[in-house]
Amino acid sequence: MSSLQARTTVRTISFIGLGKAASKTVKLPAYIGGGLAAAGSYVMYKFEQVQTFTSDKLDKMKGFAGNIRDGIGSIFGRGGRENGKDNGGSGDGDDAATAGVAAAAVGVGFDGDDEGNLNENGEISDDDEDEDAEREQEQHLDDAMVNLTKQMIEIRSLLMSIDGATALTLPAIVVIGSQSSGKSSVLESIVGQEFLPKGSNMVTRRPIELTLVNDPSQAAEVAEFPALKLYNMTDFQQVQKILRDLNLAVPDEETVSGDPIQLTIRSPKVPDLSLVDLPGYIQVEAADQPASLKEKIREVCGRYLDEPNIILAISSADVDLANSSALRAAKRSDPKGERTIGVITKLDLVSPEDGRALLTNRKYPLKMGYVGVITRAPNSGSIFRRKTGSQAYLAQQSFEKSYFKDNKEEFLGTSIGTKVLKRRLMKVLESSMARALKPMHDKVANELEEASYQFKVEFNDRDLTSEKYMAQTIDNLKLVVKEFSERFGRPELKSLLRSELDQRVLDLLAQRYWNKPPVTAKKQQQEQQSEFNEPSLEELANLSVDDSYWRRKLELSTASLTKLGVGRLSTSLVSDALLAEIGVMLDNSELRTHPGMKDAIRDAAAAVLVKRYNSTSDQVENCIKPYKYEIDVEPREWTMSRQHAVGLLREELKQCNDAYRDLKRTVGGNKLKQIMTFLENEDNSVGESIAKENIGFSPGLMLRGKEALFLRDRSILLSMRLKFLRSSACKNKDNKYRCPEAFMDVVADKLTQTAVLFLNVELLSDFYYSFPRELESKLSSGLTKEQIDAYAKEDPKVKRHIELQEKKELLELALGKIEDVMALRKQIS
Numbered sequence: 001m002s003s004l005q006a007r008t009t010v011r012t013i014s015f016i017g018l019g020k021a022a023s024k025t026v027k028l029p030a031y032i033g034g035g036l037a038a039a040g041s042y043v044m045y046k047f048e049q050v051q052t053f054t055s056d057k058l059d060k061m062k063g064f065a066g067n068i069r070d071g072i073g074s075i076f077g078r079g080g081r082e083n084g085k086d087n088g089g090s091g092d093g094d095d096a097a098t099a100g101v102a103a104a105a106v107g108v109g110f111d112g113d114d115e116g117n118l119n120e121n122g123e124i125s126d127d128d129e130d131e132d133a134e135r136e137q138e139q140h141l142d143d144a145m146v147n148l149t150k151q152m153i154e155i156r157s158l159l160m161s162i163d164g165a166t167a168l169t170l171p172a173i174v175v176i177g178s179q180s181s182g183k184s185s186v187l188e189s190i191v192g193q194e195f196l197p198k199g200s201n202m203v204t205r206r207p208i209e210l211t212l213v214n215d216p217s218q219a220a221e222v223a224e225f226p227a228l229k230l231y232n233m234t235d236f237q238q239v240q241k242i243l244r245d246l247n248l249a250v251p252d253e254e255t256v257s258g259d260p261i262q263l264t265i266r267s268p269k270v271p272d273l274s275l276v277d278l279p280g281y282i283q284v285e286a287a288d289q290p291a292s293l294k295e296k297i298r299e300v301c302g303r304y305l306d307e308p309n310i311i312l313a314i315s316s317a318d319v320d321l322a323n324s325s326a327l328r329a330a331k332r333s334d335p336k337g338e339r340t341i342g343v344i345t346k347l348d349l350v351s352p353e354d355g356r357a358l359l360t361n362r363k364y365p366l367k368m369g370y371v372g373v374i375t376r377a378p379n380s381g382s383i384f385r386r387k388t389g390s391q392a393y394l395a396q397q398s399f400e401k402s403y404f405k406d407n408k409e410e411f412l413g414t415s416i417g418t419k420v421l422k423r424r425l426m427k428v429l430e431s432s433m434a435r436a437l438k439p440m441h442d443k444v445a446n447e448l449e450e451a452s453y454q455f456k457v458e459f460n461d462r463d464l465t466s467e468k469y470m471a472q473t474i475d476n477l478k479l480v481v482k483e484f485s486e487r488f489g490r491p492e493l494k495s496l497l498r499s500e501l502d503q504r505v506l507d508l509l510a511q512r513y514w515n516k517p518p519v520t521a522k523k524q525q526q527e528q529q530s531e532f533n534e535p536s537l538e539e540l541a542n543l544s545v546d547d548s549y550w551r552r553k554l555e556l557s558t559a560s561l562t563k564l565g566v567g568r569l570s571t572s573l574v575s576d577a578l579l580a581e582i583g584v585m586l587d588n589s590e591l592r593t594h595p596g597m598k599d600a601i602r603d604a605a606a607a608v609l610v611k612r613y614n615s616t617s618d619q620v621e622n623c624i625k626p627y628k629y630e631i632d633v634e635p636r637e638w639t640m641s642r643q644h645a646v647g648l649l650r651e652e653l654k655q656c657n658d659a660y661r662d663l664k665r666t667v668g669g670n671k672l673k674q675i676m677t678f679l680e681n682e683d684n685s686v687g688e689s690i691a692k693e694n695i696g697f698s699p700g701l702m703l704r705g706k707e708a709l710f711l712r713d714r715s716i717l718l719s720m721r722l723k724f725l726r727s728s729a730c731k732n733k734d735n736k737y738r739c740p741e742a743f744m745d746v747v748a749d750k751l752t753q754t755a756v757l758f759l760n761v762e763l764l765s766d767f768y769y770s771f772p773r774e775l776e777s778k779l780s781s782g783l784t785k786e787q788i789d790a791y792a793k794e795d796p797k798v799k800r801h802i803e804l805q806e807k808k809e810l811l812e813l814a815l816g817k818i819e820d821v822m823a824l825r826k827q828i829s
C-alpha cells in the first residue's frame with residue numbers, strides 16, 4: 001500500500017468516526033390516533049363511482065331516501081320526470097313510450113311512426129288506432145319502474161364494489177351464443193355502438209360485466225372501465241382495443257379467467273341493463289376439450305348462469321334450433337326454461353314462414369319466449385363497418401323495421417325487433433331484480449352485522465378513512481419536523497459544518513505537512529522529494545521561520561481550503577443531513593411500513609432543498625470570498641484554534657494508534673514486526689535473511705506490513721507535531737508558518753462562522769418553513785383519492801382497518817337503498 005493510500009485509510013477511519021458521532025436519531029410519536037373520520041367519504045366516493053345519475057350526487061347521497069320518496073310524487077304528478085330532471089319526450093305520443101327518455105332507450109314507438117303496430121310486448125298488433133288514455137297512466141307507472149330499475153342497477157353496482165362480498169349480487173342478464181350466432185351484433189345493437197373485439201382467437205377469456213346506464217345528460221355513448229379508472233371514453237375503437245387486450249392478457253394455457261372485466265356504457269339511447277357477456281363459453285364447452293378444462297370453464301361461467309340471473313340464449317335462424325348450443329347450455333342451468341329468453345338472429349336469412357316457426361316453436365318452450373331480430377343491414381360486412389357508428393346503427397334499425405313491416409302478416413303474434421328485445425330485457429330484469437330484493441336485503445343485513453361485529457372487536461369502532469389517516473400522518477410529521485427544528489438549529493448546523501471542515505483541514509495537513517518520513521530512511525525520503533524539492537525533516541527543523549518554503553506551503557494549504565467550494569460543500573452537507581434526518585424520522589415512525597409514502601415525503605423534502613440549493617451555495621461562496629485573499633487572525637482566535645487543533649490531533653493520533661493495534665491483533669505482533677523489518681531492509685542482508693526464514697510473505701501480508709509501517713510513522717509524526725503545537729513555539733500567531741495546524745484551524749473556523757450565517761437563514765429556516773407546506777400541497781391537496789388510498793393502505797393493518805370500515809359503510813348504504821326501493825315499490829304497486 002502506498003503511503004498516500006494508507007493515509008487515506010486513516011483519514012477515512014477518522015472521518016467515519018466523527019460522522020457517526022454527528023448523526024442523530026429521532027423518534028416519532030405514534031401516528032394513528034383516535035377521533036372522528038370524515039365519515040362516509042369513501043362510501044361517498046364509491047357511491048359516486050357507481051352512481052348512475054349525473055346531477056347533484058352529493059345531495060342525493062345524503063338525501064337518497066327523501067329524494068326517492070319525493071320522486072314518487074313527481075313521477076305521478078308530472079309523469080316522465082326523474083330526480084327533478086325532465087326526461088324529455090312529448091308526453092302525448094301515440095305510444096306509451098313516447099313520454100320519456102327511458103322509452104327512447106327501449107325505443108318502443110319513440111319515433112312516432114308505425115312502430116305503433118308492435119304492441120307493448122313487441123307482438124304485431126293490427127290495432128293501429130289503439131291510442132289510449134289509459135296508456136298515459138301506464139306510462140307513468142312505466143317511468144316509475146324505469147326509475148326503480150335504475151336504482152336497482154345502482155344497488156347492484158354498489159354491491160359489486162364491496163370487496164369480499166361476492167355472494168351479494170342482484171340478477172343480471174347473461175348472454176350466451178355459439179360462434180357466429182350474432183351475439184356480438186345483438187349486444188352492439190342494444191348499445192348502438194360497435195365495441196366488442198372480433199377475431200377467432202377471442203374465445204374463452206374473461207366475462208364482460210356490462211352495465212348500461214340510460215343517461216339523458218350524455219350527448220352520445222360514453223364508456224367507462226372503472227377498474228382501470230378510465231372514464232368518459234367516446235372512442236369505441238379504443239374500447240374495443242382495451243377489451244381485446246384485457247382478454248388476451250389471460251395466458252393461452254389458462255384459457256379462461258373468472259376475473260370479470262367491468263364496463264359501463266352511459267347513453268341517452270341505452271336502456272338501464274346489467275348484462276354479462278360470456279365470450280367463448282359455448283364454443284369451448286362444446287369443443288373437444290380435456291375434461292379438466294371443461295370443469296374449469298363450468299366453474300368460472302357456472303355462477304353466471306345460475307339463479308337468479310336471466311339467460312339470453314342467442315341462436316341463428318339459419319341453424320337448426322336442435323343444434324343450438326346456446327339453448328343446450330341454457331337448459332343445463334335452467335331445465336324448466338323459466339329464466340331463459342331465446343333470441344333468434346338473422347331472421348332475414350330464412351323465409352318469414354320459417355322465421356315465424358322458430359319464434360313460435362313448441363319444441364324448446366321458454367316461459368319468457370323468443371324474440372326475433374335482424375342485427376345487420378344487408379351487404380354491409382359488419383353492421384357498423386360500412387358507416388360510422390350511429391349511421392350504421394340507424395341503417396340496421398331501419399332495415400330491421402322495414403323488413404318486419406313488409407312481413408307483418410307472417411310475424412303476427414310474435415315478438416320481433418331489437419327495440420322490443422331491449423324493452424323485454426328491461427322488464428324482465430326489473431321484475432327479477434325486484435324479486436331478489438327481499439332475500440338480498442336479508443343477506444346484506446347479515447353481512448353488515450358480521451362486518452360491524454368485526455369492526456368493533458378488531459378496531460374498537462375507531463373511525464378511520466384513508467384521508468383521515470393521511471391527514472393525521474401529515475400532522476404528526478409536521479409536529480416531528482417542528483420538534484426537530486428545535487433540536488437542529490444554528491449551533492448544530494455550525495458543529496456539522498465545522499466537523500466537516502476539520503476533516504478537510506486534517507486531509508490537507510496530511511497531504512502537505514505530514515508526508516515526511518520521520519526516520520532517515522534515505523530511499524523513501526528521496527522518492528518523496530517532489531513538488532518544491534522538499535527538504536528532509538532534519539533540514540526542516542533548521543529552516544528559518546521566514547523561509548519562503550514555509551510561507552509558500554501555508555499559502556497553498558490555506559488556498560486549498562478557501563477554494564474548496566465551501567458554498568457547494570456546505571449546502572450539500574446541510575441538505576444531505578436534512579434528508580438523512582427525514583429518513584431516520586420516517587424509519588422510526590409509523591411510516592416505516594409505507595414505502596411509497598416515505599418516498600413521496602423524501603421527494604417533498606428534496607424538492608424544497610433543491611429549490612434553495614443554488615442561491616444558498618452562491619451566497620455562501622460570495623461571503624467567504626474575502627478569505628481567499630486575506631486572513632486576519634486575532635490573538636484570541638489563535639489561542640482558541642490552537643486548543644481546538646490540539647484536540648483534533650489527539651483524536652487523529654488515537655485513531656492511528658487504534659488502527660495499528662488492530663493490525664497487530666489480526667496479523668500477530670511478531671509476524672507484523674518481521675514483515676515491517678523485512679520491508680525496511682528489503683535491499684540488505686537483514687531483509688534477505690528474514691525472507692529466507694519465512695519463505696517469503698504473501699501479498700496480503702506485505703500490504704498489511706506496509707500499512708503498519710505507515711501507521712507507525714504517522715503516529716510518530718503526529719506525536720511530534722502535537723508536542724510542537726503545545727510548545728511555546730506555537731503560542732503566538734506570529735509563528736503561524738511553523739504551526740500550520742493552528743492557522744488552518746483559524747481559517748476553518750472563519751469559514752464555518754460565515755457560511756453558517758447564510759445557511760441558517762437561506763436553507764435551514766426556509767426548509768422548516770417550506771417543508772410542512774410542501775407536505776400539505778404534495779400529500780394532502782395534491783393527491784387523488786386513489787393515490788391517498790394507495791398510500792394509506794400500504795400498511796396491512798391500516799388497510800384492513802380502512803377496508804373493514806369501508807365495507808361496513810357500503811353495506812349500510814346498500815341496505816338503506818334497498819329498503820328505500822322496497823318502500824317505493826310498495827307505494828307503486
Ligand SMILES: Nc1nc2c(ncn2[C@@H]2O[C@H](COP(=O)(O)OP(=O)(O)OP(=O)(O)O)[C@@H](O)[C@H]2O)c(=O)[nH]1
Nearest residue numbers: 178179180181182183184185346374375376381382
Ligand atoms: N344476414 C344477417 N347477418 C347477420 C345478422 N347478425 C349478424 N350477422 C352476421 O353474422 C356474422 C356473425 O355475427 P357476430 O355478431 O360477429 O356473431 P358472434 O356470435 O358474436 O360471433 P363470434 O364473434 O364469432 O362469436 C357476422 O358476419 C355478422 O355480420 C343478421 O341479423 N342478419
